[in-house]
Amino acid sequence: MLEKNYNQIHEKIETIGIDTLEKSNLLENIVKELLISKLIENMQINEEESNEIINNFIEKNGLKNENKFEEFLLQNNLSKNILHSKLIRSSKINKFFLEKYKSAAKQFFIQNKDSYNKVTYSLIRNSNAQLAKELYFQIDGKEANIYDLAAKYSEGDEKFSKGIVGPVPISQSHEIIRQKIINSKEGELLEPFKIDSWWIVLKLEKIFQTSFSEQIEFNICRDLFEKSVLKTSMLIIKQIRFSSKGE
Numbered sequence: 001m002l003e004k005n006y007n008q009i010h011e012k013i014e015t016i017g018i019d020t021l022e023k024s025n026l027l028e029n030i031v032k033e034l035l036i037s038k039l040i041e042n043m044q045i046n047e048e049e050s051n052e053i054i055n056n057f058i059e060k061n062g063l064k065n066e067n068k069f070e071e072f073l074l075q076n077n078l079s080k081n082i083l084h085s086k087l088i089r090s091s092k093i094n095k096f097f098l099e100k101y102k103s104a105a106k107q108f109f110i111q112n113k114d115s116y117n118k119v120t121y122s123l124i125r126n127s128n129a130q131l132a133k134e135l136y137f138q139i140d141g142k143e144a145n146i147y148d149l150a151a152k153y154s155e156g157d158e159k160f161s162k163g164i165v166g167p168v169p170i171s172q173s174h175e176i177i178r179q180k181i182i183n184s185k186e187g188e189l190l191e192p193f194k195i196d197s198w199w200i201v202l203k204l205e206k207i208f209q210t211s212f213s214e215q216i217e218f219n220i221c222r223d224l225f226e227k228s229v230l231k232t233s234m235l236i237i238k239q240i241r242f243s244s245k246g247e
Helices: 002-016 018-023 027-040 047-060 066-075 080-111 129-140 146-153 157-161 175-182 214-246
Strands: 118-126 164-169 189-195 198-208
Touching: 002 018, 002 027, 002 214, 018 027, 027 080, 027 214, 047 080, 080 214, 118 129, 118 146, 118 175, 129 146, 129 189, 129 198, 146 157, 157 164, 164 198, 175 189, 175 198
Parallel strands: none
Antiparallel strands: 118 164, 118 198, 189 198
């Protein structure tokens, strides 16, 4: 498949001009888009699906009024045909990666479930290591609570919410915080740990278990597709550059 895609894409790149694309920093994006076009070329969208795609877009963006629709096209430098083509292409891409990666999505979710759960935690972020330790001992000894101390001593934006963060997906947290959370229990207070120039005192409040859903399936399929396209396009670009130097 790579060889087939490489040959056809290479021909198109040569027509445009490899040097021109390299100098304009467009080569990687062009190869990626050409590769996607090849991958989805056999995806079919019937007339009923096409009309539904257009109507959903118009309704979602509040463009039922003809004047608003025309204004939208003008502001975005689009014609009706170009907008239609873009929406159909996007729909074909979605259809492609859902079909290709659907069977792998559930297994991926199971293997990475902790990253999809949401959490609420409280933290104090301070640049003074000694103060962070003192605050930890006060909380651990029940002399004070983390919320009041966060409002008084935390040096990050969380001080305005009394240190409370979330609920947020675990995956959105800093890598070190994510690992701490995954290995902790609800209600657990963690000893101060360092992230960059900050000392963190963290208490895991609650873990919200996330169930596999159509939206999660869609997101996983899209991510797997994008990673595959990036990997393949980089291989194609490497061959194109090698071939170009050999000429």
